[in-house]
Amino acid sequence: MTTVIVGAGGQLGRALQKQFPDAVALGRAELDVTDAAAVRNYRWAGVDIVLNAAAWTAVDAAEDPANHDAVRAANVDAVGYLARAVRTCGATLVHVSSEYVFDGAHEGPHPEDWPANPLSAYGRSKADGDAQAGYVTKHYLMRTTWVVGDGGNFVRTMAGLADRGVSPTVVDDQIGRPTFTTDLAAGIAHLLRTQAPFGTYNLTNDGEPVSWADVAAAVFAARGRSADDVVRISTEKYFADKPQTATRPLNSVLDLSKITGTGFRPRDWRAALAEYLPTL
């Protein structure tokens, strides 16, 4: 099997490189996925699997009208270019989506077919990118949340603040589960290896859904700080003086029964966190 990873330099891209050590890893310098001609002219012949880890992921910067074209180029148009290339060479496309396609008003875990109703420019771009990926018959659309891996992320930020003696203010009414890239990459490999039916799969870590403040408190406790050093605040109050920021879904919890039904069990996020923190 010949596998190509695009966006290979990001958090997920790095985890995919570890999970698929024989894959051809293309960072932005090797393949800018927003360059239609570059994507079209890449040597796709003989490629069996394309793993798309490239995306615009700066959700607040995505709100700036000056960035709208760039956001859509990376999260929508590029997925269309990749989908066309993949259809031409008959490969399988793995694309990665976000719970930001939902409005978060649903009370329970979101099933894969929950209707999209994004609240932000980033969320709209991810929803439109999902539609592009859907034009490939042989596709896996991985919907994930709160990604933590080798790169900038919330857990790394909180660990840094804990170590520097800072007491951060963190929202306590956005509920979800972190997703460690090790688990996300392993789940993708599982679907491909077992030739699971194509389509959309939620994939986050398992365990009790919690707020961002709870995740921060767990990080603080692990770094020897008091969990009470994390000051809790509502989303409404936190963002009241930050009008340019993206509106976040309050419920980010994804139903994992479809992926677990394939035989893949993501770890409890607390176990994954315990393994991750000492690597920082």
Ligand SMILES: NC(=O)c1ccc[n+]([C@@H]2O[C@H](COP(=O)([O-])OP(=O)(O)OC[C@H]3O[C@@H](n4cnc5c(N)ncnc54)[C@H](OP(=O)(O)O)[C@@H]3O)[C@@H](O)[C@H]2O)c1
């Ligand atoms: N991070 C989260 O919390 C989160 C939550 C839910 C879903 N997701 C989704 O999960 C996936 C992986 O996210 P991540 O956390 O790994 O993101 P990340 O660390 O920000 O990595 C994204 C990668 O995409 C690359 N990229 C951007 N534009 C590109 C282009 N035009 N051509 C080639 N590469 C390009 C970036 O390169 P540069 O560094 O050069 O910009 C970066 O290496 C994305 O689809 C994201 O939407 C993420």
